[in-house]
Amino acid sequence: MATLAKPAVDASGCETKRGxxxxxxxxxxxxxxxxNNMPISIKPDRTAGFPADCPRAGQAVEYHDHPDRVNYPMKRTGKRGEGKWERISWDQALEEIAEKMAAIRDKHGPEAVQTMGGSYKGAGDSSCWRWSNLWGTPNILYQGKNCGEAELLCEWAVYGDQSCIGNAPIPGVTKSLILWGVGGSMALASQRKNLKAFQAAGGKMIAIDPCQTEITDLADLWLRIRPGTDGALAYGMLNVIITEKLYDAEFVAKWCNGFEALSEAVKSFTPERTSKITWIPADKIVEAARIFATNTPGHIPFGLGTAELGKATTSAVFGKTYLRAITGNLDAMGGSKFADPPSGTRFREEMHWDTLINHPLRTRDNISADLWPIASVKGLKAYRAAMDKVHPLGVGPGIYNMVIAPSALPTAILESKPYPIKAFILQAGNPLVSLTDARRLHEAMLSDELELSVNMDHWMTPCGELADYVLPATDGLERPLLSNMWGFGDAHSASRRTVDPRYERRDDYQLWRELGNRLGQQGMWPDTMEEWFDDILAPTGVTHGDLADQDMPWVMPAPQYKRYEGSGFATASGKVELSSDLLASLGYPAIPAYEEPAWSPERTPELFAEFPLIMSTGNSLKWYYRSQHKHLAQMRKQHPYALLTLHPDTAAKLGIAEGAMVWVETPMGRIQQMAKFDKGLHPRVVHADSHMWYPEREADGDAHYGLWESNINAILPDGADYSDYAGDNYMRALICRVSPVAAN
Ligand code: SF4
Structure with a gap:
């Protein structure tokens, strides 16, 4: 492998480095x-095999030294939310936090500490999992819960592996592709070239989306679905494939359990009935089923839109899972290939770190285990019992997949149910704008019942303002990286620190290491993040620094296919469990029934009469990554305010002009957004921006940065309406009414 030349130095003394x-x-x-240790300009580096085709990258210089960055540890001096702070040293912060945590553990047990991570920061995330595990708390919350984790847990239950993440079509090999609920996401925009090559080689692309997007424009067949009815559509397509005998009979006979039960479960989903539920013409449902079943290998990748449907999530993600299986696409080249989990490094151990299963101090499962046992220590044990003979090192759900359902957190803080949470350690996350039921979480974060609240971030946020301690984090230029996509693939990529950390910013790894060393975890933490990465990479024989210095800084073993032919599937039966014993053992139906979303024209017609528009939220916005980047001038210029997107005909009927401020109202309350027209939207469907807050706004009481002005999460339903399966958020297929602000 060629090694990068030493950083070039130009005539003015500037170095050019990869980062x-x-x-x-x-x-x-x-x-x-x-x-002088400062980035002057930054542009995408495509030589390392990662196409950074993104308009946000150019803002990196502003990001790195923006005047609003948090640069020093701070301690609250007034009441929570009062905005009074004093600068303290790292030592003081760590000593005081560790002392409070020890007292909480002594009084309430290790489970009383809740950890949470927000935006992915590379392998440093797993330092939080390691710490939580060694400490003995099963109360971890990670971005996966807000990002469609239900689909992964479902695939692991049915196949014992997952195919939905990290699996792109192979032009000339993949014959069909269903892009289901992917919207116009940035990730797929960057794959546009590959999608076009796949189509040019004869591949058939089906898009399933209520809105017209760049993906639906590319597709050979677009099914414009009523939001939230994806489970019915999947069951309708299964009905066609089974009735017309288009499934892979040999694969089903040899490798699937429960085919008869599945056939029975989807029998009533005739094309006509499915059409009535989904608003898709029956002939298009039949056409899609035939295309997918007769053009193999084919694949259905992950789609966030199907995993944020609240109660309707379960049948949607299971329906996709069954479709991949009975068409014989599993682990096939060009089809639904299973992820190659990290095989040549020690990252698997970081993911699993089995202490949590039998921790000596932990006596209780996580705070949402009773309602959503699939994502709990009990669930993890069930998966491991089923999977261990094929994946003895614990490929499949890891500690970080067993995270709590977010709605359980305010209840545990405010009501001590099922037991108290007394400390909340939050890193680079902003759940008051990124999770539903934000008002109740706000109440919990202000409450004296919460004895310790710590926030480590790049910026002061609405959540940071409610913390007791705010700690400064390094950014991507200041931090080394060993990227492994949470272990969903067998590739690792590395880069060094590009500049030394400015001010008193520290790596997230250092927070957990320092707390660990003060709280009985001595000997478990290498001194630096680089040494820890060396340890993970040790089996490859390459150090982190050596890997980062290679022209192509990747460890990437060759892919493997159809491994089940040798070892069976990683389920209790060794087969694909269309009717899942694992689900049944945890108290779930072995095959889920189709359910409407909690608010829908069918399930709650009286409510729908009052709130007659179907609303989705949570789509990726071009200029922002979730709740981030609201400080950056160029990005704010492009997208200054939260947008409510609606069809112009709908707007005309409501007397709304483009650019006007509108009230967006649900049964939970109302917020303001700005009207934007889109002819591609169904006239009965609107989209409300999520994750919007305004750093320049003055505090309003104890709410900061315009928290309640446009924040869609302030008016979304609470946990009772989340997915019955894994407790994932309910952000699509909601209902609302919209009116001009000027009128009332
Ligand atoms: S903003 Fe995100 S997607 Fe865009 S270049 Fe940077 S890391 Fe990549």
């Missing part, structure tokens, strides 16, 4: 011009 884009968690490579 990691600091803007968001995707972690693209950039080429940074550095002078």
């Amino acid at each position: 990691t884009c600091p803007i968001c968690g995707v972690g693209c490579y950039v080429s940074a011009k550095i002078s």
